[in-house]
Amino acid sequence: MSAEMQIFSDWPRALRWYLGGSLVAHLVWEILQLPLYTLWTKGTLREQAFAVVHCTMGDLMIAGLSLLLALALLGRPTWPVAGSRRVWLLIVLLGVGYTIYSEWLNVSVRRSWAYSGLMPTLPVLGTGLAPLFQWIIVPTLALWLAVGRAPWRDQSAAAK
Numbered sequence: 001m002s003a004e005m006q007i008f009s010d011w012p013r014a015l016r017w018y019l020g021g022s023l024v025a026h027l028v029w030e031i032l033q034l035p036l037y038t039l040w041t042k043g044t045l046r047e048q049a050f051a052v053v054h055c056t057m058g059d060l061m062i063a064g065l066s067l068l069l070a071l072a073l074l075g076r077p078t079w080p081v082a083g084s085r086r087v088w089l090l091i092v093l094l095g096v097g098y099t100i101y102s103e104w105l106n107v108s109v110r111r112s113w114a115y116s117g118l119m120p121t122l123p124v125l126g127t128g129l130a131p132l133f134q135w136i137i138v139p140t141l142a143l144w145l146a147v148g149r150a151p152w153r154d155q156s157a158a159a160k
Helices: 003-036 045-074 084-109 129-147
Strands: none
Touching (some): 003 045, 045 084, 045 129, 084 129
């Protein structure tokens, strides 16, 4: 197989690792941040388990769609070897943007969930810092796992 063909064959592996890493990391994050929501003290174990599974599946859909959109808009044919920085930045921006909107909608407007007194929030927006950091840290780790290096470095830069 030529080097060029090998580059093109890397994207399915990277996609699988990104989605798998996202699933595991979001599941762990959802479990760990549960005490930052009132569901921790007011919900039953069944309600908590449902929330963790429901939110993790939503996170996985957001992660997958963010990657798809980032690749459609900024991806190169040689991704993940080249162009991972731009894809990573857009994934993080999409995740953070959606989180700010979703937290506002569900906490302030719909009141679908509420923060406990333990949740640190952004001063003006009131967005919880835990879900905000989730959409910076988890996509970064998942993409790092998927491309085999820091996502802000292309393979040519990593080889130097």
